[in-house]
Amino acid sequence: MSLKARLNRLDSEIEWLRWWGRLRAIELQMDLLALQRKRAKMEEDRERAKKEEAHRREAAKAEALKPEKRLLEQPPSPPPKPPPEVLPTPPPLMGGQPCSEIPEHMQIRPVSWGTPRYEPYDNEGKCLVDYDPLADEDDEP
Secondary structure, three states: OOHHHHHHHHHHHHHHHHHHHHHHHHHHHHHHHHHHHHHHHHHHHHHHHHHHHHHHHHHHHHHHHOOOHHHHOOOOOOOOOOOOOOOOOOOOOOOOOOOOOOOHHHOOOOOOOOOOOOOOEOOOOOEOOOOOOOOOOOOOO
8 A cells, every 4th residue: 555545535534533523522511401401390390399398388287277167166966876677586496416525535725835854864965765756655665
């Protein structure tokens, strides 16, 4: 590639940067302007919200200071109660099987909560009581 071609190429790149660089700067300025407008609008909205909140507070205070009309007026009388309905008497109960006492094995036994009367393990963790979980209560040792 010759030196003249390189210079022409460099010149065209500089010209491109000159024109497109200006356009890019204008584009950035437009973006900055849009952001400034957005920020100004947000501040206006914030100020408007503060004024509305202050107005609501003042209206609530004024409403609280007004005498209540409900206290001055007599409450309306309640509507009269309808007469109680007379329910028909149920028929007499038929005789059935007599109830018997609950068998002892079905009765609820009292439960006593507390500390055990003996300690099944010694200090080393060895079991002091022989217990077979598979043995029935009725089996003799």
